[in-house]
Amino acid sequence: MEGCRRVPLLVSNRKAYVWNVDDIAVIRTECRVCGTLLGTLPHLSQQNAFLGVPLVLQPEEAVLLVDKELAVLIDDPAAHSSPELVALERWNSEWKELIQKQISALEAKDARDHSKDRSTSEKAQQKREQREARRAAAIANKIDTDAGPVAVKDPIQAPRPPQTVPAYTIVVPGTSTSFSWYTPAPHTYTTIQAAKDAGIWSYPSDLTERAKCAVFRDLWDKGYYMGGGLKFGGDYLVYPGDPLRYHSHFTATVIESPNKTVMPMEVVAHGRLGTATRKTHLFCTWDEKAGKVSYVSIEWAGFG
Template sequence: MNDSNARIRLRVSNQKAYVWDVDDIATLRSKHHICGVLTGTLPHLSQQNVFLGVPLLLLPEEVVLLIEKELAVLVDDPSAHHAPSPSEIAKWNAERQRSVQEQAALAGAKEAKEAGRGMTEAAIQKRKEREEKRARAKAQAESSLLPQDTPIELTPTLPPPRPSTPSTSTPSPSFTYTLPIPASSSGYAWYDPGHDTYTTIAAAQSAGVWAYPATLYERARCAVFRDLWERGYFLGVGIKFGGDFLVYPGDPLRYHSHFVATVIESPVAALRPMEIVAHGRLGTATKKAHLLCGWDDEKKEVSHLSIEWAGFG
């Protein structure tokens, strides 16, 4: 893939690479065996520790692999933004208002269709007027916002007490709600990644946007990750099982991992017998084989050795 415009954009902030486009996330997982970790929250979902949303945070080894395979580019996301002009703000507000009205119209049409033939034309017209009025009010509130996460402060008043409730002299309390409205930056004139896009790791490191890998151990992790990835495996974080990576034979949503991989940065690195015993017992206890992955920085070769616990006598 030689065209950098066709590659997936990895937006870098604070030395971390994120993917915000849902289609790119699906492409990474289905075509390139790159899973990452979803880190965003989902509205109206209480169990945020179970189900998460965009953005997708990539492991540094995944980032290096995608750049070296010419599948993605690095974008210095903070530098790609600039302050919008008044005309750009007006255009953005107009587009948001039109989008809100279109979505409200589609929702109203869907509800009317689902309501079926049992509703009279008068009832359908009344519901349509309600939806249009709600959409106009929402669009009017949003049209006054800048294209950042600008909060809206609402101070609702409590309804008057019922006749049967005795009145009191205590004033009605007021509440302030902060409603952040996210604004998409991609595709607008104030977001221009053209001069802040890097197609190689070396270029991104020279610009100070990306620093990984910087040590022998980090280079070993990247080499081991690439070797296992090229063999067709999916890889994830392995720290909860005492290793560097979890190695899956297929998509982690369908398969359990078969190996826990530990990276050894040098052929002459010390490995204590107690570590071998611990890796073997832990791997067997979790129904996995432990994979010792060695890296020879001089020969640029990766070697693998699997260990399993076995009974004696």
């Protein structure tokens, strides 16, 4: 795909992960692959509604990206060597220096902002005092000689904001890709077969897995987005666009061979479940000899 650079997929225990948020944005917006976020967010470690990095890919997603030359597989454990103590100390000092520079710059900016605010506040206070003085003088000029003394209120003092400890956002290195002890080049594989030969990847390994990869690729070529369909009784949920913007239109079940028997109760169950969840259920049959995917859609319909 034009404009889509090859994204590094870090493989550990035969699962493909993406840790860099820029890479996650690339594979979602340019490569139309969503994956699933697994990590918790800082300060919200007990919730599971809004998750963060890493992003784990379905094996079909990883195979698609590599086959389409949109990504490469990296043996992440092998790419990390054991750093020497001197290198760790140097990195630690550089890390602290980077943080201190950011804090100093933010404190200087905060001081300039406070100086401007204080100058503006003093000018406003002076204007209020002058206005109160003119008002008091006008009242004094209109006082009748028989009237008693009139008390003039002190100028209104603007309330001072409570003193709070400033909170700064500090950017620190989030990945190990810039470390001197991280050398991915010798452990990078541009094809699935090369990764299999190296022993870091095994998918697809049988007819069922090859059928899933073929169906996933065919739907992707047609412009759809795919997500996990386990909750809706299928292999994939099929979206017409990004799942953040669209509801899924189909639930897809992969059938690895045209000769496989599908039980009538299975057809009824998928049809009723799909209709109850406002989706059409797809039976996606992979013919390995012909290299072709066939689709049959079913919906539950009332009669009479």
